[in-house]
Amino acid sequence: MRRFFGGGAAGQESELSDASKARFTAGLGPDYVVVKHGKKNLRVDFAASGDIASGSAKVGDVRATTARTLGLAKSQITLIYAGRKLKLDSDSLAKLGISSGSNIMCLVSRPQQETKPNGSEENRVPHHSHHHHPHPHAASHEQRELKKELTSFEKIDKIVLEAQKELVPMIEEYVASTPTNDQGNKYRLISELILRRMFALDEVDTHGDPEARKHRKEAINMFHQYQSRVDEALNAAQV
Template identity: 25%
Template sequence: MSRRGWSAQERGGLSPFNSGLGDGRGGVPEVTDEDYSYITSEDLERSSHYSRSGGGGGPALVIDDDDILLIKHKGVTYPEHFPAFSIGDGKLLVGDVRERVQMIMKLSDRSTRKIRLLYKGRQLKNDLDPICEFNVKNNSEILVVLPEPSDDDSSSESSEEVVVVGREAESRPKKQKKKKSKGKKSKSRGGSPRESNLEIPSGGGPIDKLNTISSHFTTKLLPLCVQFTASPPTDPKKREDEHRKLSETIMQQVLLKLDEVETNGEEEARARRKELVRTVQDVLNRLDSQVNS
């Protein structure tokens, strides 16, 4: 017996070099028309329909749509793709989103550690948490707040940078800034929500700081929200733009400031902050309903 297989005799005498096919004299086999099958246009059409309908021996190729997060920063939206079902399955972590923000915005490692990720007023803090724990879904919007180089400066300068106050406005005296904002109110729908800045006093306890934030929200931002929900712009683009400005300003000037207040373990301060967050979140939900309706 050969090492590579069976001998010709054991296989019934059939060998590729000694075939019994043909005329029996080892010549070329005779080929006739009956040995061919012809494909008609009808066969081609049937085959095309067969492959489109997904029938046959193999499963049809199905390409799953990616999960998408709309990462927003200063009015710019970045639609970022992630593996399909990674959000709902709990595989996409807060740290993954943070790394993606670093990549698309070309941030240093230090700046990346300081960025704040917000979803509907809630801050996504722990990098090991799946984002689905914050009710983030496919096509959800994630707001990104980046630290500015002036974060170590005074609190008023820092807050001006966060809300993107223009350089011209920063260089003018405060009295002139107030006059300009009054003039703008007569030309627009109650003025821009970013014109009003929030300064939290460095002294005082947590309750005092929370009350300052609450007063700023109630007197400066809430009237603009009420006006928007009562009479939103009819133009879809203007409506979306105004909704974005209001939402981002509330998150930056109210929700983030509430998060920065140290309650020092005071139960009253914790309850007060929780109440304010819930109130602000209700207002944001009403703003969202005007855009989504």
């Protein structure tokens, strides 16, 4: 089964089987999802109409194609749909409620630096009989790098990534086993953390960029979805 990022109709037809071409000509076209990364809307096409509903389209297919197109490792790609992190590559899109035409948010993390074993050539510090004095310009360059301003997109993604690491596990645990006797203390804590991140997103200056505003709105909507999940879990526990 071929999977690729499509553009115009001609590009799609050149990669499809005869059966898929017939579906495309009939106006059905192959199943697809749209991966949204910053200003980019990356369309992932599957081989035929019905691939998603049949369960043959997997999270791993989307992650691998996204990574390949962006020139990154799969481990750097975080996919989010309806406020939920798509963790398992083996999960089918249909199982997660994803249908053809759905939008999936993509966040990119920095690659992990390889650690060298002790005693390796890279970790050995040369011995000098005299003190080494760094060039004054080297320090100022490092300071400039530390103070480098993040773009609006990077600030938004940073807030979302931090939430994925810290907040989402709390939400998943709460939804899986909602306490009925803590008088809403955990609910209030999670709701406050969600609200803080929404405030942080609201404070991101998009500098009038409509794409950045759209990206920020999508991130805020994701936190609204988090809150809805928590609300639904609390209401179900109180029935």
